[in-house]
Amino acid sequence: MREFDRVKDDSDKKGIPASLAAPVLEDVKHYLRFLEAIGCTGIGAGEKGREIAGKWGPGEKTGGEDLAALKKNIGNCRRCRLADQRKAVVFGSGNPRARLMFIGAFPEAEDENTGIAYSGNAGALLTRIIEAIGETRESVYICHAVKCRPASDRLPDRFEARACRSCLERQIESVSPEMICVLGGFAAQSLLKTDEPISRIRGRFHEYAGIPVMPTHEPAYLLVHPAAKRAVWEDMKKVMARISH
Numbered sequence: 249m250r251e252f253d254r255v256k257d258d259s260d261k262k263g264i265p266a267s268l269a270a271p272v273l274e275d276v277k278h279y280l281r282f283l284e285a286i287g288c289t290g291i292g293a294g295e296k297g298r299e300i301a302g303k304w305g306p307g308e309k310t311g312g313e314d315l316a317a318l319k320k321n322i323g324n325c326r327r328c329r330l331a332d333q334r335k336a337v338v339f340g341s342g343n344p345r346a347r348l349m350f351i352g353a354f355p356e357a358e359d360e361n362t363g364i365a366y367s368g369n370a371g372a373l374l375t376r377i378i379e380a381i382g383e384t385r386e387s388v389y390i391c392h393a394v395k396c397r398p399a400s401d402r403l404p405d406r407f408e409a410r411a412c413r414s415c416l417e418r419q420i421e422s423v424s425p426e427m428i429c430v431l432g433g434f435a436a437q438s439l440l441k442t443d444e445p446i447s448r449i450r451g452r453f454h455e456y457a458g459i460p461v462m463p464t465h466e467p468a469y470l471l472v473h474p475a476a477k478r479a480v481w482e483d484m485k486k487v488m489a490r491i492s493h
């Protein structure tokens with residue numbers, strides 16, 4: 249019976265939508281009946297197994313790996329050469345069970361000093377954007393695709409982005425948000441594994457692991473190009489309309 253418990257736990261962690269989980273669960277129940285019919289025993293294919301499978305549902309949102317444990321695990325990570333350039337690993341912060349997750353590119357100098365993602369001028373603008381959609385920095389979760397700041401603020405290369413991806417994936421799995429907003433081209437391209445420029449992918453929903461993803465402009469870009477704020481507001485209105493309240 250432990251095997252059934254283990255599978256149920258995994259389902260819960262991912263917060264699989266009911267529309268996706270229901271047909272899979274139905275298939276599993278049929279498969280269990282089939283296994284029993286051909287005489288397979290010892291793997292929970294009998295009546296008790298089906299009874300347990302019948303109780304499986306899409307699961308409440310409980311999140312995955314504990315964020316604090318993950319942060320501790322990342323610790324003084326040296327998986328890529330940014331380890332020699334950074335002042336500090338900036339892990340991310342906010343509600344560990346947030347419905348909405350913001351992911352930027354990499355930390356700025358202020359973020360390294362404070363240890364908090366988006367704590368400088370761009371962060372102040374992001375805070376205003378978050379508040380404009382009725383959320384707070386405490387209600388959402390904010391992090392970067394790459395956790396260490398490259399020297400001279402150059403973009404991380406693909407090896408560095410790849411090295412840090414597993415941390416980001418585990419963070420997303422842990423928070424299990426209803427929706428992700430990626431800020432700027434680098435973060436969007438990293439998460440969505442695309443080469444398309446932000447100008448072509450922003451403003452419409454994409455998907456990562458079954459989670460809707462809205463790419464929009466990076467707050468630092470808006471500080472230099474304030475006219476782009478209107479486009480970001482249009483993107484945020486779509487986020488507000490789609491996220492549950």
Ligand code: SF4
Pocket residue numbers: 322325326327328329330331337394395396408411412415
């Ligand atoms: S950027 Fe990511 S993978 Fe590279 S050293 Fe920092 S935490 Fe580790």
